[in-house]
Amino acid sequence: MDRSVGESGSAGADYKSCRSADSDGGVWQARDRALLFENLSGFPRWRCLGQAPSDVSLAPLAFECQRNEMVPEFLRRTERLGTTRLVQSGPVKEKKMIGNEADITKLPIHQAGVRDGGPYIGSGLMITKNPETGRRNMSFHRLQMKGPRKTGIFIYPRHAWLNYQLYEQAGKAMPVAIMIGHHPMHYFAAATTTQYGVDELEIASALLDEEVELVKCETVDIEVPAHAEIVIEGEIPPKVREDEGPFSEFQDYYLTGSGKNPVVEIKAVTMRHDAIFKTVQNGSEVEGCVYHKVPMSAQILRRLRSVGGFAEVKNVLVMPGIFTVVVQMNPRYYGEAKNVLMAVLSGEYQHPKIAIAVDEDVDIFNYADVLWAISSRVNPQEDIVIIPGAKIHAMDASCREFGSTGAPGWHRIGGKMIIDATKPPECDPPRRFEFERLRPMGWETVRLEDFLPEGSPPPRFQSLLDNPR
Numbered sequence: 086m087d088r089s090v091g092e093s094g095s096a097g098a099d100y101k102s103c104r105s106a107d108s109d110g111g112v113w114q115a116r117d118r119a120l121l122f123e124n125l126s127g128f129p130r131w132r133c134l135g136q137a138p139s140d141v142s143l144a145p146l147a148f149e150c151q152r153n154e155m156v157p158e159f160l161r162r163t164e165r166l167g168t169t170r171l172v173q174s175g176p177v178k179e180k181k182m183i184g185n186e187a188d189i190t191k192l193p194i195h196q197a198g199v200r201d202g203g204p205y206i207g208s209g210l211m212i213t214k215n216p217e218t219g220r221r222n223m224s225f226h227r228l229q230m231k232g233p234r235k236t237g238i239f240i241y242p243r244h245a246w247l248n249y250q251l252y253e254q255a256g257k258a259m260p261v262a263i264m265i266g267h268h269p270m271h272y273f274a275a276a277t278t279t280q281y282g283v284d285e286l287e288i289a290s291a292l293l294d295e296e297v298e299l300v301k302c303e304t305v306d307i308e309v310p311a312h313a314e315i316v317i318e319g320e321i322p323p324k325v326r327e328d329e330g331p332f333s334e335f336q337d338y339y340l341t342g343s344g345k346n347p348v349v350e351i352k353a354v355t356m357r358h359d360a361i362f363k364t365v366q367n368g369s370e371v372e373g374c375v376y377h378k379v380p381m382s383a384q385i386l387r388r389l390r391s392v393g394g395f396a397e398v399k400n401v402l403v404m405p406g407i408f409t410v411v412v413q414m415n416p417r418y419y420g421e422a423k424n425v426l427m428a429v430l431s432g433e434y435q436h437p438k439i440a441i442a443v444d445e446d447v448d449i450f451n452y453a454d455v456l457w458a459i460s461s462r463v464n465p466q467e468d469i470v471i472i473p474g475a476k477i478h479a480m481d482a483s484c485r486e487f488g489s490t491g492a493p494g495w496h497r498i499g500g501k502m503i504i505d506a507t508k509p510p511e512c513d514p515p516r517r518f519e520f521e522r523l524r525p526m527g528w529e530t531v532r533l534e535d536f537l538p539e540g541s542p543p544p545r546f547q548s549l550l551d552n553p554r
């Protein structure tokens with residue numbers, strides 16, 4: 086794969102050069118464009134790329150579609166898995182530092198959040214294997230720098246944790262390869278949770294619509310993308326836990342996940358001779374959440390379309406904070422939206438806690454519009470249901486915690502909620518008609534631009550035509 090695709094903005098954002106990267110505050114402020122830092126203090130010749138993409142509304146450019154089509158397009162591209170191919174070498178092998186030569190303190194790893202426990206790699210995609218089947222898994226994991234050849238790692242109980250448990254029970258270290266920096270589609274793929282056993286590199290290939298070339302690691306039996314910027318090789322020893330955290334997390338808090346977590350012992354670093362260090366700012370409504378929102382929305386959409394035989398589910402969007410999901414649908418019967426919302430709350434992903442259904446005339450990318458639907462279409466005593474005592478995402482600080490991070494059995498218990506903010510269904514036309522949304526006269530034909538003097542700034546408000554209701 087040609088690296089210039091990733092570099093020049095397949096993510097769609099405008100790249101801007103900056104002179105200094107002393108603080109991550111600048112990255113945080115870039116909500117409308119990616120930032121390429123060129124002159125990193127203390128790290129001569131390094132470049133660092135952040136916020137690419139910086140906002141979920143920019144991600145559609147990577148999928149070459151309008152924002153309303155992005156999640157369905159993700160789903161379409163991943164209906165079939167792609168392919169990988171082993172090649173002899175690639176740019177990620179241009180420099181090899183093996184054993185004592187490997188030193189991650191030479192990489193521009195930095196502290197992102199005010200209360201983070203020190204410098205972290207927030208952009209590492211870890212590839213592991215099931216020791217019995219050899220099937221690969223790729224997932225995001227925060228890595229706390231602990232020395233030249235050591236990091237702490239947080240592994241939430243999911244596929245990589247399952248693999249680690251298999252090695253740990255056998256008293257063996259788990260070999261790992263951590264990729265830092267590649268096309269954003271690899272990041273979307275790594276944040277996709279699907280069935281255990283599916284290789285996320287094949288999802289990356291499907292999203293890219295091209296074969297992903299892999300090369301063998303130098304010190305572990307794992308294959309990594311040949312065109313990555315940087316790869317860290319190592320292993321996670323069994324039965325070792327050390328303090329790890331805090332870290333700026335996706336819900337915009339620091340503490341969840343902190344505690345006794347495993348460590349990575351580094352055996353090698355390979356990279357391009359002019360590698361760009363990819364940083365991922367984590368938190369709500371920054372780059373990290375974009376990688377959460379798009380694949381999670383797509384996986385949920387896949388599931389919902391088959392509820393009750395088939396449901397007319399048009400779109401799904403994960404809301405800020407990640408624990409709330411909005412479903413855009415066209416209910417045909419009373420109760421159908423509730424059935425769909427129940428399915429949102431128990432899927433592959435553990436995050437969904439609050440599920441909201443709205444109609445097609447609500448713009449789910451406009452949070453004010455979603456609140457409007459809740460205000461004007463919800464009768465709380467009929468349309469809101471709370472399911473008590475459900476298993477909640479263990480990173481959701483609002484619910485009661487059992488056990489602790491890094492140990493089997495860690496989880497949380499709490500309520501889940503569905504909010505049916507749809508209007509009466511198709512089968513009841515008179516009631517439905519009461520909820521026909523008002524439109525201004527001429528809304529389909531009049532364009533404000535045609536009435537403004539030439540050269541005047543474009544109108545600030547989006548045309549209704551951009552979002553047909």
Ligand SMILES: Cc1cc2nc3c(=O)[nH]c(=O)nc-3n(C[C@H](O)[C@H](O)[C@H](O)COP(=O)(O)O)c2cc1C
Nearest residue numbers: 224225226227240241243244276277278373376377
């Ligand atoms: C920006 C970002 C950071 C993440 N950090 C972590 C992490 O530190 N530890 C972790 O276990 N999962 C983390 N995740 C979540 C996993 O990557 C994601 O849920 C993935 O689907 C897990 O893969 P799996 O289903 O193969 O286990 C992160 C996700 C994103 C988008």
Ligand SMILES: [Mn+2]
Nearest residue numbers: 222223244279
């Ligand atoms: Mn997986």
